[in-house]
Amino acid sequence: MKKNYLQALLLVFTLTIFSSCSDNDDEESYTPVSPVVVDLTQVPYPKLSDYHFFEGDLKNLTPSLNVIPYEPASILFSDYAHKKRFVWMPEGTKATFNGDDKILELPVGAAIIKNFYYDKIQPTDTPLIIETRIMIRKVDGWIFADYVWNDDQTEAYLDLNGSYKQLTFKDDNNVVRNVNYRIPSEAQCIVCHKYKQDVGGQEVTTFIPIGIKPQNLNFNYNYGNETKNQLTKWIEQGYLENNFAFPTPEHTTINYSDATQPLEKRVRSYFDINCAHCHKETGHCDYRPLRLSFTETGGVNGHSNMGVCVPTVDMQDFDPELSNLITPSKPSQSMLFFRINTTNESYMMPLHGRSLIHDEGVALIEEWINSLQNCP
Numbered sequence: 001m002k003k004n005y006l007q008a009l010l011l012v013f014t015l016t017i018f019s020s021c022s023d024n025d026d027e028e029s030y031t032p033v034s035p036v037v038v039d040l041t042q043v044p045y046p047k048l049s050d051y052h053f054f055e056g057d058l059k060n061l062t063p064s065l066n067v068i069p070y071e072p073a074s075i076l077f078s079d080y081a082h083k084k085r086f087v088w089m090p091e092g093t094k095a096t097f098n099g100d101d102k103i104l105e106l107p108v109g110a111a112i113i114k115n116f117y118y119d120k121i122q123p124t125d126t127p128l129i130i131e132t133r134i135m136i137r138k139v140d141g142w143i144f145a146d147y148v149w150n151d152d153q154t155e156a157y158l159d160l161n162g163s164y165k166q167l168t169f170k171d172d173n174n175v176v177r178n179v180n181y182r183i184p185s186e187a188q189c190i191v192c193h194k195y196k197q198d199v200g201g202q203e204v205t206t207f208i209p210i211g212i213k214p215q216n217l218n219f220n221y222n223y224g225n226e227t228k229n230q231l232t233k234w235i236e237q238g239y240l241e242n243n244f245a246f247p248t249p250e251h252t253t254i255n256y257s258d259a260t261q262p263l264e265k266r267v268r269s270y271f272d273i274n275c276a277h278c279h280k281e282t283g284h285c286d287y288r289p290l291r292l293s294f295t296e297t298g299g300v301n302g303h304s305n306m307g308v309c310v311p312t313v314d315m316q317d318f319d320p321e322l323s324n325l326i327t328p329s330k331p332s333q334s335m336l337f338f339r340i341n342t343t344n345e346s347y348m349m350p351l352h353g354r355s356l357i358h359d360e361g362v363a364l365i366e367e368w369i370n371s372l373q374n375c376p
Helices: 002-029 186-193 230-237 263-274 335-340 359-371
Strands: 068-070 082-088 111-121 126-138 141-149 156-158 163-170 176-183 194-199 202-207 220-222 227-229
Touching (some): 126 176, 220 230, 227 230, 335 359
Antiparallel strands (some): 111 126, 111 163, 141 156, 194 202, 220 227
16 A cells, blocks of 8 residues: 555656656747738738737737837827837848938838827827838838728728828817828828939839938837837847947937927928938939938038028929028028928928928927028
């Protein structure tokens, strides 16, 4: 009897040890796998959920494994809509650095996800996601995919035809506003994301993202469980090569809404994110005498690149008083100020992306113009 009891105890002990070792082995050998699916032969998918960028209830926008959020220092104005941005890259790939002011070179298969939403839709004071724009890097370049959310906020469906959505919302200052929100067509996406190159004497147009420049990401971001410089986060994630020096403070954009920062640097940051993608050598509006990237608005040529005392040319049907792009101390005689302060589609700037006037942005530019001295 005693012998059988001891044998039984030995068996239980052996099984326990074996089971414990097996469990530990399983834990050590298990590697989480991102559920994201970006099949370059099939994208763009018909539904947002097909990518598996988000887990759980889709409208919560909870990122799946290896889908990381990001945010530029200054925000492109889009009719007061808020945005949640994410990036994903295939395992074993990473972006490369091309310069402080150049778009990071993302690998083939990478995806940038940008969700547009309002926090306080009226009359219920509830959030509403309007659209999710995705750019995907294929072998031959970037493609666009825009997903329009249903009213139930359970799914978003591919639609590159463009449409409008009439909304009433409260902005961050609890001001009630009405907007005929414009979901862009593919052709409108192309205008802002256009990149023209000379290839063998021929002009070739490709498309690139806008906000993912090192100088725009060079600040701390709250990831929920940690706060960290975004470039550092991308490197640690394995999403960015660690072979470059971070931009210096003078080469880093700032939040243009931060009134504690120098006025001109705020304006330069505003121009960089809202205007420079078109007003640069390779952009849609490169024929105009404005060069509005953060890099080009600094230094000795900075003011002329921003249009200060630069005469308006080849612009018909405008008030003759708008004789300069920027007339120091005179916003009412500045063409640039007029065009950002109107909703007339024949005149307004930017060409796309807004139907409302950005009151805070207009006030910033007005303050800057009033701070300038007279032309010689």
